[in-house]
Amino acid sequence: MSFVDLIFLICGAIAIFSGWRVFCTDSMVRASFFLLISFIAVGVIMLLLGAVYLGVALFFMMAVEMMVMALFMVMFMMNPAGLNPMKMVHQDKFAALAGVVAFFALSAVAVFGDFPDQPRPSDLDPVVTLGKELLGDSMLVFESAGVTLLATMIGVVAMSSHRGRYGDANAGSRPPGLEPGGMPAFSGDQEGSSGGHHHHHH
Amino acid sequence: MTASLTNALLVMAILAIGVYLVAIINRAWANALGHSGAGNPFTAPFYSAASLWVAPANTTEAPDAMAWHLAPVLYLTLAAMGLALVPWSQNLVPVDLTTGIVLWGALEPLATVVIFLHGWSANAHLSMLGAYRYVSLGLSYLLVSMFVLIGVALPAESLQFSAVVESQAGLWNVIRQPLGLPLFLLVGLGISFWGPLNFADSNDLAGGTSSESSGRARLVWQAGRAVMLVAFSAIGATAFLGGWLGPVLPGFVWMILKTMVVLAMALLLGQLIPRFSPDRFLTIAWVLLLPLAFVDLVWAGLEALP
Amino acid sequence: MAMNWLRQLAAKAPVPVYPLLAGNLRTDIQTMGLDPRIEWVASPRHARVLLVAGELSPATDRAFGKVHDQLPGPAASIWWQGQPLDSLADGATILDKADDLGRVAHQLQVDLLSGKHRGEPALCPDEPPEPWQGLGDIGHGGEGMMGGKPYGRSMAMPTDDLRDGLQLDPMAFSLGPFCSFLPPGLEANVTLHGDVVASFEVCSTPYPSLLPGVFEKALEGPVSITELELARARHYLHQLGHALWINQSGTVAHAVFAKARSLKPGESLNKLKKQLIYTGFYRSAGADKGVLGDSQALMTGGVAARACGRGSDARVDDDGYRSLGFKPLVMDRGDAAARWWLWLEEAQRSLQLAHDAGPGHVKTSNTRSVELLRGASRDGQLPEDGTAMLEDLLPGLEWSEAMAVLASLDLSAVQRAGAGAEGTL
Known part of the structure; x- marks a missing residue:
């Protein structure tokens, strides 16, 4: 068994173990970071496969993503950060069954599948090749997806922010009438800040 | 195998010297600014380190034990990984990855996660406040750092740090892209939460994320911060000040000198400038620094056009 | 051993x-x-x-x-x-x-x-302050996903936000009375929304500050203006140093304390003044916050009142000071930075007064109206505790701004030390 095999086995074990722990912990913060550990182990496996850029990119993508996810879950979910213990899973029996079936199905593909034998050419530079692929023929797709996402994010922040350029965003606002031009369903001082209490469902 | 062992030893040695160097320069600045209690810059760091090493450990009520113990070690490890990417001279690069800049870009968000865990895991309100405050500001640094580093990768046409140095043979990036180094230095102060950007471990939270730790855990944490700042200075010297390039003296001497200049500057800023308000800094980061980073990137792109 | x-x-x-x-x-x-x-x-x-x-x-x-x-x-x-x-x-x-x-x-x-000293015994029992009281199938303390107080705290629930409408779970805790960044003795129940102070309830007021000996004497009879003003300059520099420390300039704060220890009449503080301007201290956390209203300014008195253009300086009622051409220093911004600025200006002016009073040994003449370190004594009335205003002043500020504002205000009651108390000078 070579050094690379050993690293692969260790990382594979870490990825599976921490992936399993995600569903056992009672805290959203811990769950996020167990998932991060799992992804980092997968990233190392990608490095072993010679996908230098993708492996490293997975590290920073997942680090930012899990950090933001943990933060937002704590902000928006009831029972933030598992301060009070709670059951974190729904339909766990079905999900576990589906997971096991999927695992074995994918493993079966990996083990019994007939893969073409195409060794990597020795002069191939994976980073350059990937760059040519991303910024060559597929550039339009990637760039339009990227710009759309960015515009969405900026738009969401601008629309949801209370602080507007000309004062509070909801100052003087009025809920729509029940019929065109009619009275709103309810009115009062608390409109600006009401509505938030409907967020409690899980 | 021997080569990688030598490289590992080299990184360890730079790490130890780096921590010592930060302590010396920091104390020297403190003395220069009129701090009477900073002590002899050369011996006092050993005393303080020994004092933390032998100090008793402590624990808090119901901490997340694993994260609580691992966070300082992980932070130091991430800083050491950053240090390993630095090309000290043409032939002396501990880890010369073709995606060095991307790996450096991955270390910063991972450090953010570790800093958060350090504050969160203690299960105490002041340290948790430091952790959340850090994360809410961290994203704004990360973007700036990414754009600035892509800016130096453009003229090099490579994501490899040694190629970035070689691309500066004609003109250093600090002149070619004047916005880069100041922005990068600011990110460095932010990620190692030093001085004006110390939002994580600040005095208004009685030490923030490290307010609950003592002894060796605190020593490792402080060492990690110091190494992170050294790594930032070294990467800054590599990316903007031409790395090992320079006349007469051997390459690694130039590299060490440049790193020390950047480090000394960062530490002086850290001592002199008081902390911003997080709210104001967030506005500055998104409204001023991020657009400046865009300008830097466009500048670099136009400059790199054939 | x-x-x-x-x-x-x-x-x-x-x-x-x-x-x-x-x-x-x-x-x-x-x-x-x-x-x-x-x-x-x-x-x-x-x-x-x-x-x-x-x-x-x-x-x-x-x-x-x-x-x-x-x-x-x-x-x-x-x-x-x-x-x-x-x-x-x-x-x-x-x-x-x-x-x-x-x-x-x-x-x-x-x-x-x-190992010669084996340490002191613990004073609190080593047991959780809020014992586990879990109920339900996984101990979550109640029916379904909610309810219960397994650790003595109920489930956090979002409440209306003060700032940007993003509803967050409030965090409530208490601080003090021995907290390093609060005035000694101040105990407060704080509720935070994220980083923003939602409520700040004062549970116990800070320890009263005892008058330094020379001020004590100034209430009794004439004292040397040099001595009085040196004590004043020293006090303001210490206040400023604390604010510097809160805003992460520990080294500069240390240098300020060292300077305050050996003040000489007529000494110039220009170097410090310039340093604080150029390093952005007057733009650091909380600098533009904590603007006092009229009644708050009058309640606080002294520098805080003069920093918002309110209030006077009792030294104008004193012939000794008038002979030195004394005029009160007043600003009209009223925020934390204005108070920090005025502390340094007052310290500078005090040093100048100490110098001017020196040769002729000018003494104070009015014992009924004396400008103290905080506010003034009028007919034996000393300033009272003003920490109650924090409950109005701090909510809405971010934590670091709130702490910086707190470090720009001296709100503790002033007391006479009585006989036998010396050594504070």
């Missing part, structure tokens, strides 16, 4: 000491911190030695125990200006003179490191 080489090295480090202030002694503590053999730390977790300054009252026993037990053991206490607690009285280290702190603390550190 012999020490190994690591412990011998460690014994040479400055002793990390947590100052637990059971009296309004911050100025003295700041001066004592200039001793290179000790180093003040902001959290008891970072300390090896606890300095208990002042007389503990039985009301704070529980709070004292909590701070005491946070020092990682073995740790030891030093008692200054007060009697040791009965449970710790056996073999307690008592400090007679403030100057001795460095030597005594260093000796304690050596004893702790060598």
Whole structure:
């Protein structure tokens, strides 16, 4: 068994173990970071496969993503950060069954599948090749997806922010009438800040 | 195998010297600014380190034990990984990855996660406040750092740090892209939460994320911060000040000198400038620094056009 | 017991000491911190030695125990200006003179490191303050996903936000009375929304500040203006130093305390003034916050009132000062930066007055109206505690801004020390 095999086995074990722990912990913060550990182990496996850029990119993508996810879950979910213990899973029996079936199905593909034998050419530079692929023929797709996402994010922040350029965003606002031009369903001082209490469902 | 062992030893040695160097320069600045209690810059760091090493450990009520113990070690490890990417001279690069800049870009968000865990895991309100405050500001640094580093990768046409140095043979990036180094230095102060950007471990939270730790855990944490700042200075010297390039003296001497200049500057800023308000800094980061980073990137792109 | 080489090295480090202030002694503590053999730390977790300054009252026993037990053991206490607690009285280290702190603390550190001092017993029982009270199938404390108080705290629920409409779960906790960044004695129940203070309820007011001896005498009869103004300059510099420390300029703060220790009449503070402007201290956290309203300004008095253009300076009623051409310094911005700015300006002016009064030994003449360090005494009436205004002033500010604003205000009541109290100067 070579050094690379050993690293692969260790990382594979870490990825599976921490992936399993995600569903056992009672805290959203811990769950996020167990998932991060799992992804980092997968990233190392990608490095072993010679996908230098993708492996490293997975590290920073997942680090930012899990950090933001943990933060937002704590902000928006009831029972933030598992301060009070709670059951974190729904339909766990079905999900576990589906997971096991999927695992074995994918493993079966990996083990019994007939893969073409195409060794990597020795002069191939994976980073350059990937760059040519991303910024060559597929550039339009990637760039339009990227710009759309960015515009969405900026738009969401601008629309949801209370602080507007000309004062509070909801100052003087009025809920729509029940019929065109009619009275709103309810009115009062608390409109600006009401509505938030409907967020409690899980 | 021997080569990688030598490289590992080299990184360890730079790490130890780096921590010592930060302590010396920091104390020297403190003395220069009129701090009477900073002590002899050369011996006092050993005393303080020994004092933390032998100090008793402590624990808090119901901490997340694993994260609580691992966070300082992980932070130091991430800083050491950053240090390993630095090309000290043409032939002396501990880890010369073709995606060095991307790996450096991955270390910063991972450090953010570790800093958060350090504050969160203690299960105490002041340290948790430091952790959340850090994360809410961290994203704004990360973007700036990414754009600035892509800016130096453009003229090099490579994501490899040694190629970035070689691309500066004609003109250093600090002149070619004047916005880069100041922005990068600011990110460095932010990620190692030093001085004006110390939002994580600040005095208004009685030490923030490290307010609950003592002894060796605190020593490792402080060492990690110091190494992170050294790594930032070294990467800054590599990316903007031409790395090992320079006349007469051997390459690694130039590299060490440049790193020390950047480090000394960062530490002086850290001592002199008081902390911003997080709210104001967030506005500055998104409204001023991020657009400046865009300008830097466009500048670099136009400059790199054939 | 012999020490190994690591412990011998460690014994040479400055002793990390947590100052637990059971009296309004911050100025003295700041001066004592200039001793290179000790180093003040902001959290008891970072300390090896606890300095208990002042007389503990039985009301704070529980709070004292909590701070005491946070020092990682073995740790030891030093008692200054007060009697040791009965449970710790056996073999307690008592400090007679403030100057001795460095030597005594260093000796304690050596004893702790060598194992000669075995540390003090814990004062609080080692058990969770809120015992586990879980119910339900996984112990979550109630029916379904919600409810219950398994750790003595109920499920956090979002409440209306003060700032941007993003509803967050509030975090409530209490701080003080021995917190390093609050005025000594101030105990508060704080509710935070994220980083924003939603409510700040004062549970116990800060310890009253005792008048320095020379001010005490100024209430009785004529005193030398030089002496009075030097004490004033010194006090303002210490206040400014604390604000610098809160905003992470510990080194500059240390230099300010060192300067305050040896002030000379007529000395110029221009270098410090320029340094603070150019390094952006007047733009640091909280600088543009904490604007006082009219009644708040009048209640606070002194520099805080003059910083919002309200209030006067009792020194104009004094013939001695009038002979020196005294005019009050007034600003109209009223925020924290204005108060910091005015502290430094007042210190500078006090040094100038001390110099001008020097040759002729000009003395004060009015004992009924004396400008104190905070506010003025009029006909024997001393300024009262004003911390209640924090409940209106701090909500809506971010935590670091709130703490900086707190460091720009001196709100504790002023008291006469009475006979036999000296040494604060």
